[in-house]
Amino acid sequence: EDQVTQSPEALRLQEGESSSLNCSYTVSGLRGLFWYRQDPGKGPEFLFTLYSAGEEKEKERLKATLTKKESFLHITAPKPEDSATYLCAVQERSRLTFGEGTQLTVNP
Amino acid sequence: DAMVIQNPRYQVTQFGKPVTLSCSQTLNHNVMYWYQQKSSQAPKLLFHYYDKDFNNEADTPDNFQSRRPNTSFCFLDIRSPGLGDAAMYLCATSRGFTTSGGSTDTQYFGPGTRLTVL
Numbered sequence: 139e140d141q142v143t144q145s146p147e148a149l150r151l152q153e154g155e156s157s158s159l160n161c162s163y164t165v166s167g168l169r170g171l172f173w174y175r176q177d178p179g180k181g182p183e184f185l186f187t188l189y190s191a192g193e194e195k196e197k198e199r200l201k202a203t204l205t206k207k208e209s210f211l212h213i214t215a216p217k218p219e220d221s222a223t224y225l226c227a228v229q230e231r232s233r234l235t236f237g238e239g240t241q242l243t244v245n246p
Numbered sequence: 247d248a249m250v251i252q253n254p255r256y257q258v259t260q261f262g263k264p265v266t267l268s269c270s271q272t273l274n275h276n277v278m279y280w281y282q283q284k285s286s287q288a289p290k291l292l293f294h295y296y297d298k299d300f301n302n303e304a305d306t307p308d309n310f311q312s313r314r315p316n317t318s319f320c321f322l323d324i325r326s327p328g329l330g331d332a333a334m335y336l337c338a339t340s341r342g343f344t345t346s347g348g349s350t351d352t353q354y355f356g357p358g359t360r361l362t363v364l
Contacts, residue, residue: 142288170350181250181336181355182289189350225288229350232277232296232343236288 140165144226144237151244154215159240161226162208171209172234173202174225182225216244249273250356252337258362259327267322267359269337276342278320279353280312283334295320296342324361332363 141164151157163171170189174182186195188204195202199220201212211224223239251270259265269278277296281289293302295314309331311323324331338353 170352172350172352174355179334179358179360181252181338181358184352184354187350187352232294232301232351233291234353238286238288241286 140228140230140233140235142226142228142235142237144224144240146240147238148241149243151213151216151242153217153244153246156212156214156216158213159211159224159242160208161211161237163226163228164207165228165230165235167230168228169231170229171204172227172229173200173209173211174227176223176225176239178223185224213242216242218244218246220244250337250339250354252335252356252359254359255357256360256362258364259324260364261328262326265324265327265361267324267335267337267361269320269322269356270318271337271339272318273339273354274317275339275354276317277340277351278314279338279340280310280320280322281336281338283336283358289336292322327361327363329363332361334358334360 143162145160170187173185176182186202191206193204199214203210221244223241225239227234227236253268279294280292283289292306314320336358337356340351340353
């Protein structure tokens, strides 16, 4: 059975303090790893898809990387508007298996 | 510009009173999904439609049903809501895997419907 574990559960940063979120996974046949951002009371917003180990993708202050066992979401010089829950999900066949998420708070 | 639309955004129902949640999409995607998300938990897939083919998850209670009358619309019916069914219900869509290739199939989510059961 696919498993996705995200750490830490919660992360509090000061504005401008860079950090990384971790997503470790076990899946028999990975077809893709996804990162989503979810604001309170809203649906997940798609950020990135990573296909294979060594791949990297960037969007503004966010950069996602992938190895064979884990993915990192690096946040460089975060701003308060980056505060949200970040969800990682792996795709095997047509199903997505989500992690529990990391709740990020960026204080001004 | 909304691509996946869910109505209503907030729904209050009484214990045991049937309720229907609605999802529509403007993406012309083949696949539509329903997820249940409880507070501080991961979204949990209930079922999905690939075109007209219904795919139920093994652990989805019989109390939850779905209909997809056409490509654009999909409904979630909860026949007899219990207190434990209070949650955010998320609809998502994707193109679907095709025989022509593509190793991933990105899902796009709607804003969700928050269901309260009194």
